Each structure stands twice: as C-alpha cells, then as structure tokens.
Amino acid sequence: MDAKIDALVMRLHEIEAVKFGEFKLKSGIMSPIYVDLRVIVSYPDVLTAVAECMWETLKANGATFDNMCGVPYTALPIATCMSLAHDCPMLMRRKEVKAYGTKKQIEGAFEAGQTCLCVEDLVTSGASVMETVEPLESVGLKVKDVVVLIDREQGGEARLASHGLRLHSVLPLSRVLKTLEAAGKMSSELVQNVKDFIAANQTMPVAGAEVKKPTRMSYTARSELTDNACAKQLFKLMETKKTNLCVAADVDTAKELLEMAEILGPEICMLKTHCDLYPDFTESFGAQLMAIAEKHNFMIFEDRKFADIGNTVVGQYSSGVHKIADWSHITNAHIVPGSGIIDGLKSVGLSKGRGLLLLAEMSSKGTMAKGEYTEAAIGMAAQHPDFVMGFISTNPKAWKAEWSKGLINMTPGVQLQVGGDAMGQQYNTPHNVIVENGSDVIIVGRGIYKASDPAAAAKEYRAAGWEAYQTSIA
Known part of the structure; x- marks a missing residue:
C-alpha cells in the first residue's frame, strides 16, 4: 500500500494536480501550494488509482456503509469509480434543486436509516463535506464516515469529528510533502514554507494554542x-x-x-x-x-x-x-x-x-x-x-x-x-x-x-x- 500511495503522489505531481507557487484560495488568502484534483478525470489511470486507494483505506480502517454519495462536483467521478468497482450503491446530491419534477435534493434509491459514506476529494475546513452531510441526514440517512484523498491538515478532521464524523484520508498533506521531497521534487525550504503556511492557517484551534476571536473577511x-x-x-x-x-x-x-x-x-x-x-x-x-x-x-x-x-x-x-x-x-x-x-x-x-x-x-x-x-x-x-x-x-x-x-x-x-x-x-x-x-x-x-x-x-x-x-x- 505504501508503494502504491507513493506512486500515486508522483503521478499527481506529474499531471499538475499538486502545484507549488503563489495561489489565491477560495478564502482569499495566498497559499504556496494548490491542489486541483479536477484534472484527474482526464487521466483514467489516476482516477482509478485514487478510487482504489480510497476504498482500501476505508476497508483497512473497518468502515461499513450501505451506500455512498460524492460531494459535488470533483468527488462525483471518484465515487462513481468506487461504486462500479465494488458494487456499492451510489446516491447524488443536487447543488441546485429543480423547481419542477420531484424537486429532490438527494437522488437515487435508498431507505431511511441506511448508512451513507460521504466521498470528497480534498478537505480543508470540512465545510463542503457538511454541505452534503446535512441534506443526506435530512432525508433519514446516517453518515458516520467521510473518505478523502488528501487532507490539508488545517482542521478539517477536528471539525468533522465535532459533528460525529470519522475522517479517512489516503494522503495527509505532510505525506505528500515527504514523498515529493524524497524524490527531489521539492526543496527543504519549500517544504518548510508549506508547513509554516498550514500551521498559520488552521480552521480549528490547535490544542494549547491561543484562540483568537474570528473576524470577517474583507x-x-x-x-x-x-x-x-x-x-x-x-x-x-x-x-x-x-x-x-x-x-x-x-x-x-x-x-x-x-x-x-x-x-x-x-x-x-x-x-x-x-x-x-x-x-x-x-x-x-x-x-x-x-x-x-x-x-x-x-x-x-x-x-x-x-x-x-x-x-x-x-x-x-x-x-x-x-x-x-x-x-x-x-x-x-x-x-x-x-x-x-x-x-x-x-x-x-x-x-x-x-x-x-x-x-x-x-x-x-x-x-x-x-x-x-x-x-x-x-x-x-x-x-x-x-x-x-x-x-x-x-x-x-x-x-x-x-x-x-x-x-x-x-x-x-x-x-x-x-x-x-x-x-x-x-x-x-x-x-x-x-x-x-x-x-x-x-x-x-x-x-x-x-x-x-x-x-x-x-x-x-x-x-x-x-x-x-x-x-x-x-
């Protein structure tokens, strides 16, 4: 499994799904690293490897579930691959509910009380995961586990845990950095720069750290x-x-x-x-x-x-x-x-x-x-x-x-x-x-x-x- 994950990291770097430089994130802050997993849909070998690594991580951690739902939109093809390869029913959440037809937010065949796995490509704060978990729970489904390819280690796991959710990540960001540095793809200075950024931009308080009052964005x-x-x-x-x-x-x-x-x-x-x-x-x-x-x-x-x-x-x-x-x-x-x-x-x-x-x-x-x-x-x-x-x-x-x-x-x-x-x-x-x-x-x-x-x-x-x-x- 370790060799398979290292190979996946190198492939993600090769197709520029993991980039280094100066990037403005959705939050408005500048980051020295940018992870763009939307590109993997154009590389069937990478998409397949991602889905398999995520499935194997779930099974190694003993996660059980009746069906799964990918967070729109990047995680949808990943969930589809997992569903097809392992005969697990899949559901879909609509980001925009139609004003006609059934007007459903959750599409697919399911029964109230079933346990649904939430599939995401990347987690930072966990907010996008909760946007899918909440409508799943509103129709009677139970969500206990969330699987992601990459955890940016900025507090998402703690936030999800506060909602009773267990996060299963194939690649903590620190593992990505370690593998790329060992392969000569990153300098030690760049690695430290990224680590400093992650430490300074936590979305949940770090244990023992001073809690600052949040302020609004500009x-x-x-x-x-x-x-x-x-x-x-x-x-x-x-x-x-x-x-x-x-x-x-x-x-x-x-x-x-x-x-x-x-x-x-x-x-x-x-x-x-x-x-x-x-x-x-x-x-x-x-x-x-x-x-x-x-x-x-x-x-x-x-x-x-x-x-x-x-x-x-x-x-x-x-x-x-x-x-x-x-x-x-x-x-x-x-x-x-x-x-x-x-x-x-x-x-x-x-x-x-x-x-x-x-x-x-x-x-x-x-x-x-x-x-x-x-x-x-x-x-x-x-x-x-x-x-x-x-x-x-x-x-x-x-x-x-x-x-x-x-x-x-x-x-x-x-x-x-x-x-x-x-x-x-x-x-x-x-x-x-x-x-x-x-x-x-x-x-x-x-x-x-x-x-x-x-x-x-x-x-x-x-x-x-x-x-x-x-x-x-x-």
Whole structure:
C-alpha cells in the first residue's frame, strides 16, 4: 500500500494536480501550494488509482456503509469509480434543486436509516463535506464516515469529528510533502514554507494554542467567493470607494430622485429606488439614472419586492411601464410564492448580469419574516448562487444556517440613534448593524433625504458605516 500511495503522489505531481507557487484560495488568502484534483478525470489511470486507494483505506480502517454519495462536483467521478468497482450503491446530491419534477435534493434509491459514506476529494475546513452531510441526514440517512484523498491538515478532521464524523484520508498533506521531497521534487525550504503556511492557517484551534476571536473577511476577498457578477462588482466597489452606504431615497417624483442621485452619488455604493412612486416616470428615467450611477460609481437597487408566481414576475421585471431589468442592477423578492419566483426573475436578469436579494428578515415591528421563513430563504439562495446575491436581513450573525461569505447582507432602517417611528419601523445604528449583527450594507432613508443638508448627512453616515466595517475586520 505504501508503494502504491507513493506512486500515486508522483503521478499527481506529474499531471499538475499538486502545484507549488503563489495561489489565491477560495478564502482569499495566498497559499504556496494548490491542489486541483479536477484534472484527474482526464487521466483514467489516476482516477482509478485514487478510487482504489480510497476504498482500501476505508476497508483497512473497518468502515461499513450501505451506500455512498460524492460531494459535488470533483468527488462525483471518484465515487462513481468506487461504486462500479465494488458494487456499492451510489446516491447524488443536487447543488441546485429543480423547481419542477420531484424537486429532490438527494437522488437515487435508498431507505431511511441506511448508512451513507460521504466521498470528497480534498478537505480543508470540512465545510463542503457538511454541505452534503446535512441534506443526506435530512432525508433519514446516517453518515458516520467521510473518505478523502488528501487532507490539508488545517482542521478539517477536528471539525468533522465535532459533528460525529470519522475522517479517512489516503494522503495527509505532510505525506505528500515527504514523498515529493524524497524524490527531489521539492526543496527543504519549500517544504518548510508549506508547513509554516498550514500551521498559520488552521480552521480549528490547535490544542494549547491561543484562540483568537474570528473576524470577517474583507469585501475584496469575499468578491472572489461569489458566483454572481453583481455581488462581485458591489464588493469591489465598496472596497475601492470606501463606502457601504445605500440611500433609500423614497422621494415623491422621478425629478427629485434624479436630483438626489446627483447630490448623494459621491458618498454611496448604492441608491435604492421605488419607481412606482413617481407620477412623472418616463421611458428616459432609466437611462438618466444609469448615467448618473456611472458618473459617480454606484449601483441601482429597485426595491420592487416581487411577490408573485414565476410567470407573472417575468413580465413585471422585463416589461410593463417600468422595464426594471433594463436599468436596475439589483432587485429583491419575497419567497412566499416559493422558488419559482427566483426562476422567473432569473430567466430575465441573469443574462443581463443582474442580482437578486431575498427578503430573509425585515426591520418593521411585528414582521413575519423570521425563524423558519428566514431559514427557507437561505435554502433557496443556496440553490441559485449565480443569481441570488444576498439578503435583506437584520441579524445574519444569529442565523442557524452556515452563512456563505460570498453573499451580501443589507440592512434597512439604519439611523445614528437607536429607536423607531410611528409606523413600526425599527432603527439601528451603523455599528450595531455591521459589527454586532454581521451585515454588510447599511440602508439609510429619512435620516439622509429628509435632512436639511442631505449631502452632509450622507457623509456622516458613510463615515460611520465604513468605520464599523473596519472595526469588524480588525
């Protein structure tokens, strides 16, 4: 087995599945080593060897199971090879659940109570494994064992163990380094560099080490984690312009809105509109507002709050009087109609590079958007990562579901002083919204557009919001 594993390491290096240099990881940090196992599908001998080594490791460790499921997507061909070679039933997890047909997240023949093996190619923190384990367990399957080819030894095993899962790895990363150094493929300096990187970038605390309070990632780093073009643009815009301020300019006319956009444009990352408020709305409005947005480098968010079936929102978004999709970078929707509303809006907005926010929580008193409703919104977002860019939320840090760092949270009802109004709107400060509640964008309305000097008020809110962001990443 040792000779077989050493030969596999050399082959992985030969096909550049293991590379050395300077690589930006999904987390945004730079790594001296990059493991890209997606390439093995083009080398049948390597794919077969990987599957066999993983199977032999499982059997040597006494793992038992009724079926197996590969983590999408790289582990799917590995699981398929293991299934075919050893007559073990295989299941599949959908990353995007369809809104039609059976709407299943787990595909295949199984019975509740059976034990399912989770197959992954590489483990760092264990987060991607849990994204497959949780839906498997939600349909009644038991998951006890996880098998991977390479363990980066950055805390994934400890994290999985905290969930009652046993990790079986063919190749701890230290074994890869040892084999390549012995073969003259790595210098001792490079080996030490990689070991230092691994030690400095643990995802779980090392025994006896000082536990540091985790901080959020920068907007720039998170821009690399999103699949939505609009979210990527907004993250980078906020970092470059140094503002996380969105103004909800709920004025009475289109003329006032355009004037306000010119005044506030230099201070904001986004302008939130309500186009159905404007009696003087014309076909030229969108082009005029887009020109101002380009001039001052901000994005447009039409707060339409779509809430109808998919077929209806297609027309509401693309046509009618307002033709929202033609000029608004971002819009939002309630999830009451189900995921079909996302499919409808996506059919219009995705090709235009637009982004959708789901109303996961609201800031008004007595809101029903909480608890199970919020969890349902998070689940729907996970099914459409290319179009859903984030949420309207009030306290994302408190959510039970694991929060995706590639999604943007925006919180309305922000003022410099805590309080509320006679209509049930609850206000919060920029510090509470960003630092304490984990949001990303502060949405300010009357505190700016009703101020005696809106431009000065915008500067004040911009400074408060940015200071809160800097505090949160310090």
